[in-house]
Amino acid sequence: MTAPPPDAALDALKSRIAAAQLGAAAEELGTVIAIADGLARLSGLPGAELNEVLTFEGGARGFVLALEEDQVQAALLDTAEGIAAGCTVKRTGEVLSVPVGKALLGRVLDPLGRPLDELPPPETGERLPAERPAPTIIERDFVSEPLETGLLVIDALFAIGRGQRELIIGERQTGKTSIAVDAILNQAGGEVICIYVAIGQRTSSVARAIETLRCRDAMSRSIVVVADPAGEPGLRWLAPFAATSMAEWFRDRGNHVLIVYDDLTKHAATHRELALLSRQPPGREAYPGDIFYLHARLLERSGKLGAARGSGSITALPIAEIDAGNLSAYIPTNLISISDGQIVTSAALFAANQRPAVDVGLSVSRVGGKAQAGAMKAVAGRLRLDYAQYLEMKMFSRFGGFGDAATAARLVRGERIAALLAQDRFQPLSLLTQIALLAALDAGLLDKVEPDRIPVLKQALTAPLAADPRLDALRSDTARLPDELRSALADIVRATLGLT
Ligand SMILES: Nc1ncnc2c1ncn2[C@@H]1O[C@H](COP(=O)(O)OP(=O)(O)OP(=O)(O)O)[C@@H](O)[C@H]1O
Ligand SMILES: [Mg+2]
Structure with missing residues (x-):
């Protein structure tokens, strides 16, 4: 018998090392103490880390939401069916991640990248963590290229630049989603990749948006991420972060991405729901103290990268809903202060048939003017x-x-x-x-x-x-x-x- 050539033996050894499951953490077990409303309280798991994925007996997954002295709070990512107090739960040692890549284009997915469009799961070999650090100041560049929405009121008066974060804010049923969807439609045939993230939106409204994108040829360069209001709160919480990771994959390859978060008011409500259920101390309007940080770290991930990082960009259009025209409520003021301007829609203008019902007096774009075409x-x-x-x-x-x-x-x-x-x-x-x-x-x-x-x-x-x-x-x-x-x-x- 001849010995295999030394290179092949080395390669075989390397691949066995790579495939080996290392670390005690992967086998750490815990027990479910209580489970309700998409949230599980667990004991054990002393080594668990924030955002780590856990698997429950029966295969359902969840992720670590909060760490307490002797307990762990986990949000579920699958239905709670079959999970009860006393079930075992296992650490995976992996942080929450989502599939990324070109194969996602044209698809309707849930925040974990699972298909919602009755097609097979997207074939991509790559994954990225859902929470990733924002680019540093040095890595960024100025916003200098326009992102045209095709809406005269915005392009002429409140121009948006690639890499900008422009809030669309207004009362319910004032055409907020329509403005964002029109902006996506205007990218058809262009180079901008669009991601529409529906967080707790009515199914009929999401279906209408998808239908619109399909009919008007915008779907092939778009991804729709849906976390429906009846699903697990953990999925709704994850949706904007997961979708941003999908956007970052394209941005890191020099592409330009437009991402619409519809809407962050619902996301804030989900964050509050999870925080209250996991007994975190409530602050103003019962939101937990980190609500500002939650959206700041999300929106900081948008921006324009410098030439050294490939010059890609993520333009964000977060949507927020207000009550009775009250722009100075807690979540609206938070969002206004972490975005580069806002398009305010008004119920009065909408009722008077001025559509898009943009309130020209209250709206502003803080950086887009620099990107606006000189001729305009x-x-x-x-x-x-x-x-x-x-x-x-x-x-x-x-x-x-x-x-x-x-x-x-x-x-x-x-x-x-x-x-x-x-x-x-x-x-x-x-x-x-x-x-x-x-x-x-x-x-x-x-x-x-x-x-x-x-x-x-x-x-x-x-x-x-x-x-x-x-x-x-x-x-x-x-x-x-x-x-x-x-x-x-x-x-x-x-x-x-x-x-x-
Ligand atoms: N520019 C427009 N011209 C005509 N109709 C419009 C225009 N913009 C919006 N609409 C209509 O107004 C209705 C509400 O629009 P849309 O769903 O975009 O509002 P919204 O503020 O997102 O509502 P919600 O608060 O329910 O999310 C829709 O039926 C839409 O077709
Ligand atoms: Mg809407």
Whole structure:
């Protein structure tokens, strides 16, 4: 018998070492003391670590949520069926992790990457921990490229940059989800990868969002992560963290990702539910003391990476719900203070049919202006002020009007601005169309157009703008809007309106 070549023997030995289960921790056992509401109180497991995965007798899994002196609190990730007091529970020695990779694209998954779309589990060999540190300051770069949403009110007034965290906040049923889904739809055919995370949302609303993405060809570059309201609270708690790890895999390969957390108010409620059940001391509004840290460490993971880390980015659109317009409640103020601006939706505007119902006075984008195209800046500079003045005058003109020509002209202009800012769902406008519309507004071309003709004009402009060779310069470089381009845009709008 000949001895195997030394290299092969070494390789065989190495692979046996790699496959060997090492460490006493893997066999550490504990016992369930009590189990209810998706949370288990355990004894034993002295070596357990935070976020470590545990397996219960019968195969269900959970993760360590809180460590106490002689007990461990674990949140379940599977149904509690078959688990009762006295059952054994085993440490795995692994932190909570999720599958990541290209295979996730186009899929509807739960926070652990298990399929919810009746397809086989995504085939990916890689996993990442659900909780990962945010990039350091040195690794980051400035937000400098725009993330276009296709919604004129946002792109013109509250531009969002890649790597920014822009909160969408408003009362219930004011079109918050619609704004985020429209922003995802606008990335179709582009390079941005989108992740929509539904946390405790109504099944019908999630189904509608998925259907919309499918119908409009946005699904192939998107991932939908769903933690439904009836499921385990542990899964809802995990959802935004798990989805961010999925986003980071793409970001670390130089891609740009847009992630929508719908919504963090529900996530905060889940965190409170788990904290109260595990008897952590309640603080303000019964939230535990670490609620601020929870969302800060989540949103800090978004941002733009520097060239040394591949220049990828994660843009976050967290959504928050408020009651009765109260922006100064605990969770809303927390979220406002850890994001780079907010889009505020208003129930009054929504009821008055101004949709998207963005409150221009309360909304702000703190970093996106630096990423906004120069040509857009050139035409949108006065928009916000003109619109604010119009809103104020409109209120006063109800009491009898002013009569002078300047005020009348402002009111006429304001009505056109309102019509430009209104936009139906699924009708994204290209940057070029937005610039053309605003240039026409600036030139006074729209003052004679009835506001109800403006929606038609928006759609009618697409073809002539795309066909005009004079705009080639603008297509390749949106940093400037020289006068000849401005007048070319005005010409095209005039021709489309039949005003030649
Ligand atoms: N721009 C729009 N044009 C027309 N309809 C719209 C527009 N935006 C939203 N809607 C409609 O308003 C309704 C509520 O929208 P959406 O679900 O986005 O609100 P929400 O604030 O996310 O609600 P919830 O608080 O329930 O999550 C939907 O039926 C949607 O179709
Ligand atoms: Mg919603």
